[in-house]
Each structure stands twice: as structure tokens, then as C-alpha cells.
Amino acid sequence: MIPSSPLPRPLVLLLPSSCSPLAVAGSPGNTPPPPPKKEPTTPKPQPTMTFQQLAKTRYSVRSYSSEPIAEEQLNYILECARIAPSAVNFQPWHFYIARSADALDKVRQTYPRSWFATAPLVIVGCIRHDQSWHRPTDQKDHGDIDLAIATEHICLAAAEQGLGTCWVCNFDAQLCHQLLCLPPNEEAAVLIPIGHLAPDAAPRPTTRKPLTEIVTDL
Ligand SMILES: Cc1cc2nc3c(=O)[nH]c(=O)nc-3n(C[C@H](O)[C@H](O)[C@H](O)COP(=O)(O)O)c2cc1C
Numbered sequence: 001m002i003p004s005s006p007l008p009r010p011l012v013l014l015l016p017s018s019c020s021p022l023a024v025a026g027s028p029g030n031t032p033p034p035p036p037k038k039e040p041t042t043p044k045p046q047p048t049m050t051f052q053q054l055a056k057t058r059y060s061v062r063s064y065s066s067e068p069i070a071e072e073q074l075n076y077i078l079e080c081a082r083i084a085p086s087a088v089n090f091q092p093w094h095f096y097i098a099r100s101a102d103a104l105d106k107v108r109q110t111y112p113r114s115w116f117a118t119a120p121l122v123i124v125g126c127i128r129h130d131q132s133w134h135r136p137t138d139q140k141d142h143g144d145i146d147l148a149i150a151t152e153h154i155c156l157a158a159a160e161q162g163l164g165t166c167w168v169c170n171f172d173a174q175l176c177h178q179l180l181c182l183p184p185n186e187e188a189a190v191l192i193p194i195g196h197l198a199p200d201a202a203p204r205p206t207t208r209k210p211l212t213e214i215v216t217d218l
Helices: 053-058 071-083 101-109 142-162 173-179
Strands: 093-098 119-129 188-194
Touching: 053 142, 071 093, 071 142, 093 101, 093 188, 101 119, 101 173, 119 142, 142 188, 173 188
Parallel strands: none
Antiparallel strands: 093 119, 119 188
């Protein structure tokens, strides 16, 4: 079952201190008494969600409030994209942030849907085809796969932050390229609207195929 909105509170992982006090050598007579033992001030890491819970929490959000995205949250989300794996670690991607009225207007023209226009920020995910890994045996370009991984990192990181996203590939990619004046080596491959959920945001009923249908033991 996919839980309904709102998305959960941010998950905070606190790292325990890796340093423990060193033992003090010498006789007790000429050394100062050891400082009183302090109770640890940092709580143990308490993940509030497992990865599976987070993955089940994310859904395609198609109704956003106008509340802007905090810079810290955006940076957190982009950092999660940055550390995504890629073939041969080529990182053949570039992310454009549309949040000014002008940029949003251009991006919205490429996917004219009323729900999409409610998002206060859209990330345009681009593949740099001249930087992607092409498998030597058949020249398969892995840029799509690489960008897809980074994109899902963005969606999951946003969900963890309590924000909504939606993959959008059914946009006019050529128009997007033209309106945003993208360089020739870049392909606009996905739009990712990000925002706080509007009060009426709710997942559409979706199902997934059972494992028995999609997994085969060899
Ligand atoms: C590659 C890809 C492209 C998608 N393109 C669109 C799109 O253009 N418009 C849209 O409304 N949803 C789009 N989606 C969202 C899917 O419709 C959605 O993920 C799917 O129905 C499952 O629903 P859920 O995300 O709520 O679990 C896309 C998803 C993926 C992974």
C-alpha cells in the first residue's frame, strides 16, 4: 500500500562521535582528577524510515502549494543527485533549476498541464551525450541510465524531506532545448517539479506487478 500525503518529516541521521577520551598515564597523586563522566549528548542514530518505507512513501505528486523550497532543502536534494553512481563514474549530467518567473514560464510551455504549473521549482535533468559511457561492444549510450539514477535520488531525497516530485518525460524536449538555449551536447531528458504538497495532493491509485511476474530464478 502506498501511504497518502503528507510525506513524512525529514529523516535526520546523527553520527555518533568517533573520538573517545584517551587514558591518562601517571600516578593519581600528581595528575589532575579526571573530568566527571559526561552523558553522551548526541543520541544514537534513529532512522525513522527504512529505505523500503521511503520508497513506498514517494509517489508522483501532481498538486503543489506555492510555498518556495528552502535553499537548504534544495542543496540537500542536489547533493543526493551529485553522489549518484554512473557508468565509469562519468557523471554525464547537468541540472538546471527553474524557479524565476521567466525560467518557470519557459519550462511550463514545454509541458502545458495545469498541475505542473503549480510547482514553484522545476529541475531540468539533462544528459551530456559527449560525456556518457558508450559500451564498447555495441556502443550503447548509458547516459539515460545514469540520469535516471540521479533523478530518482532527487525524488527520494525530496520525499525524505517531506516534499513532492513527479518524473515528467512527456514534455517537448526540442522546445525545451530551444527555450533554455541549451548547448548542443546536452539533451533535456526529464523535468522534475518539486514542491510542498497542496492540501488536495493525493496519490493516484497505482498497482505494481507481483514479484512472481517480474522475477525469474535462473
Ligand atoms: C521515466 C518516467 C517518465 C514519466 N513521465 C511522466 C509524465 O510525463 N507525466 C506524468 O504525469 N507522470 C510521468 N511519470 C510518472 C508515472 O506516471 C508514475 O511514476 C507511475 O504512474 C507510478 O505512479 P507513482 O509514481 O505515483 O508511484 C513518469 C515516470 C517515469 C519513471
